[in-house]
Amino acid sequence: MRHKLLFLTAFLIGLAPAAALATPDPEQLDSPKFNALLALGTRYHFGGRSPETGFDCSGLVAHVFERAWGMLLPRSALDQAAVGKPVRKLNELEPGDLVFYNTRNSPFSHVGIYLGAGQFIHAPRPGQRVRVEHVDSPYWKARFNGARRLAPPL
Numbered sequence: 001m002r003h004k005l006l007f008l009t010a011f012l013i014g015l016a017p018a019a020a021l022a023t024p025d026p027e028q029l030d031s032p033k034f035n036a037l038l039a040l041g042t043r044y045h046f047g048g049r050s051p052e053t054g055f056d057c058s059g060l061v062a063h064v065f066e067r068a069w070g071m072l073l074p075r076s077a078l079d080q081a082a083v084g085k086p087v088r089k090l091n092e093l094e095p096g097d098l099v100f101y102n103t104r105n106s107p108f109s110h111v112g113i114y115l116g117a118g119q120f121i122h123a124p125r126p127g128q129r130v131r132v133e134h135v136d137s138p139y140w141k142a143r144f145n146g147a148r149r150l151a152p153p154l
Contacts, residue, residue, distance in 0.1 A: 032096040055123040077111040087147035
C-alpha cells in the first residue's frame with residue numbers, strides 16, 4: 001500500500017516512477033502538497049474536515065495545513081482568503097499556495113491547494129471526490145480570484 005501511495009504521489013507531481021519507490025524525504029512528508037495528495041479520492045461532504053467523514057473545499061485545506069504544519073486555519077474559504085500573503089497571478093503560484101475561485105457568484109467561495117505544474121487539488125461539490133484539476137482550464141481560469149501564500153511555522 002505504501003508503495004502504491006508513493007507511486008501515485010510521484011506520478012501526480014511529475015517525478016520519475018523510480019523515485020516513487022525511494023523513501024521520501026521527511027521534509028516532503030510534512031508538506032501541504034504531500035498531505036493534500038493523501039486526500040485524493042475522499043468523498044465530498046459539506047462541512048467535512050476529515051478523510052473519515054469527507055471534505056468540503058475549506059475543510060480539506062484546513063485539514064491539510066493542520067496535518068502538515070500544525071496550522072489552524074479559519075473554517076470558510078472566504079475567511080481563509082484573508083490569511084497569508086497575496087499571490088495575484090497564476091504564473092506566480094508555488095506548491096502549497098491556496099487558490100481561490102468564484103463558483104457561486106460570490107468571490108472566494110471555493111478554495112484549493114496549488115500542487116505545481118499548473119495543477120491544484122480540491123473538494124469540488126456534492127457527489128464528487130477530492131481531485132486534481134488544471135488552473136488553466138477555461139472553467140477555473142475564468143473564476144480565479146487570487147491566491148494566498150502561507151508560511152510554515154518556525
